[in-house]
Amino acid sequence: MKYVFAKEIKMNMKSLIIWSLSVGGLGLFCIILYQSMQGDMKEMADAFSNMGAFSDAFGMSTLSIASLKGYFATEVGAVHGLGSAMFAAVIAINMISKEEEGHTGEFLFALPVSRMKVLISKALCIIVMLVVFTVICTGMYYVGINIIEANVKGAEMPAGEFIRYMMMQLLMNLEIAAICYAISAASRRSSMGLGIGMALILYFYDLIGRVVPDLKDYLFIGPYSYANASEIFSGIEASTGSLMMAVVVTIVMMGFAFWYYDRRDLAS
Amino acid sequence: MAKNVIEIKNLTKNYGRNRGVIDVSLEVSEGDIFGFIGPNGAGKSTTIRSMMGFLKFNTGSIKILGLDSVRDRNEILKNVGYMPSEAWFYPDMRAGEVIEYAARVRGIDCRNEAAMLCERLKVDRNKKIKELSLGNKKKISIVCSMQHRPKLFIFDEPTGGLDPLMQKHFFELIDEYVNEGATCLLSTHVLSEVNKYCKSAAIMREGRLTMLESAAIDDDTFLSFYEE
Numbered sequence: 492m493k494y495v496f497a498k499e500i501k502m503n504m505k506s507l508i509i510w511s512l513s514v515g516g517l518g519l520f521c522i523i524l525y526q527s528m529q530g531d532m533k534e535m536a537d538a539f540s541n542m543g544a545f546s547d548a549f550g551m552s553t554l555s556i557a558s559l560k561g562y563f564a565t566e567v568g569a570v571h572g573l574g575s576a577m578f579a580a581v582i583a584i585n586m587i588s589k590e591e592e593g594h595t596g597e598f599l600f601a602l603p604v605s606r607m608k609v610l611i612s613k614a615l616c617i618i619v620m621l622v623v624f625t626v627i628c629t630g631m632y633y634v635g636i637n638i639i640e641a642n643v644k645g646a647e648m649p650a651g652e653f654i655r656y657m658m659m660q661l662l663m664n665l666e667i668a669a670i671c672y673a674i675s676a677a678s679r680r681s682s683m684g685l686g687i688g689m690a691l692i693l694y695f696y697d698l699i700g701r702v703v704p705d706l707k708d709y710l711f712i713g714p715y716s717y718a719n720a721s722e723i724f725s726g727i728e729a730s731t732g733s734l735m736m737a738v739v740v741t742i743v744m745m746g747f748a749f750w751y752y753d754r755r756d757l758a759s
Numbered sequence: 760m761a762k763n764v765i766e767i768k769n770l771t772k773n774y775g776r777n778r779g780v781i782d783v784s785l786e787v788s789e790g791d792i793f794g795f796i797g798p799n800g801a802g803k804s805t806t807i808r809s810m811m812g813f814l815k816f817n818t819g820s821i822k823i824l825g826l827d828s829v830r831d832r833n834e835i836l837k838n839v840g841y842m843p844s845e846a847w848f849y850p851d852m853r854a855g856e857v858i859e860y861a862a863r864v865r866g867i868d869c870r871n872e873a874a875m876l877c878e879r880l881k882v883d884r885n886k887k888i889k890e891l892s893l894g895n896k897k898k899i900s901i902v903c904s905m906q907h908r909p910k911l912f913i914f915d916e917p918t919g920g921l922d923p924l925m926q927k928h929f930f931e932l933i934d935e936y937v938n939e940g941a942t943c944l945l946s947t948h949v950l951s952e953v954n955k956y957c958k959s960a961a962i963m964r965e966g967r968l969t970m971l972e973s974a975a976i977d978d979d980t981f982l983s984f985y986e987e
Contacts, residue, residue: 759804
């Protein structure tokens with residue numbers, strides 16, 4: 492089992508590095524920009540906080556974009572929230588189906604290793620990759636925040652909220668990965684487009700849910716509900732319902748992937 | 760009397776409304792080189808893939824090396840060398856890495872046997888899979904199926920893409936392993952392979968299997984198997 496895991500890690504290493512550096516780098520770039528934009532921020536903050544539903548959707552009615560944490564929640568929150576979800580979806584949705592799409596399943600499953608062990612190895616690979624991705628991005632954001640705190644007077648990032656935000660993003664990524672893993676187990680072809688689409692739909696579901704009053708009660712269904720940057724940096728705790736939903740969805744989806752894949756025919 | 764290495768009883772597998780195989784029963788005894796012939800789509804690969812556990816069959820039972828193919832799948836695969844009709848591997852891996860990976864997953868040290876096989880089949884271990892021709896990928900598939908010295912070989916059209924010299928080496932290797940006690944199930948469309956190497960044979964047509972009295976078949980009889 493460890494060799495299947497090691498092979499998956501090796502095969503996905505390039506993707507991990509590219510996505511980590513891209514999303515982390517983009518986030519770092521956004522943070523660095525704070526210094527040059529800070530002068531105009533106060534007027535922008537006033538304008539943005541009075542844009543009704545738009546301000547609510549991006550959390551600018553509760554947080555000032557002029558503060559470092561408000562700016563981080565608004566700018567990096569969008570970049571990381573969308574980028575990390577796409578990464579989670581892309582790696583998970585191909586993880587199982589690639590064996591049939593690339594016709595390598597007959598080689599792999601002719602070896603004395605059960606389908607269950609292969610799926611466990613692949614799931615562990617996804618978890619490790621998402622953790623490493625989050626650590627790299629956290630490190631890059633941390634560097635950016637330190638640069639800003641050292642150069643901009645009064646700029647401050649609350650460490651607890653920053654760590655909580657990154658942890659919630661990791662949890663959200665795991666939930667999205669679990670959904671895509673289940674799709675991958677049921678699919679015989681690469682569904683990269685579906686994975687990216689899934690990440691976008693979940694992101695916009697949360698965005699629309701925050702604008703349309705009737706949808707607010709159903710926000711907890713989506714994974715972005717407990718990982719929303721503006722709520723976390725405003726000190727709002729994630730609802731129990733949304734966290735429970737995340738745990739249930741993750742377990743059900745993983746369970747389905749294992750159950751279904753163990754029972755189905757493998758394509759040649 | 761030699762014991763049966765493969766025992767298939769009343770195997771039926773369908774793909775929804777499409778026919779796979781119907782009520783197939785088959786016995787292959789130890790030390791045999793068993794020819795498995797029949798037209799494309801007759802059900803040879805479905806039978807083989809059911810034996811390997813890739814397909815979940817509807818009814819019947821399969822015993823390999825005395826073990827149940829569903830319950831004891833992993834134990835069976837430790838002693839089976841399988842070569843699919845098309846050799847596909849991970850494109851970015853090198854040939855040597857693929858061979859080593861297969862051995863490692865099996866949990867055994869196959870380095871000496873793999874080295875011998877690579878030398879005889881002239882496998883360039885340093886080339887990436889994506890740089891290899893079909894024939895060279897087939898050679899890697901042969902090494903992966905033989906390096907752990909299995910008790911049973913299952914080959915699904917193994918010689919397609921191999922040059923005549925490599926085909927000769929391939930059958931020499933099979934002969935050597937069979938002489939040491941292994942058994943071989945050979946699915947093929949090549950009459951000369953059946954005539955020259957197989958001790959017994961069966962034909963599949965439209966999902967049903969018929970045992971042949973002898974593996975020595977003439978051209979006309981062989982071609983008649985492929986007629987509608």
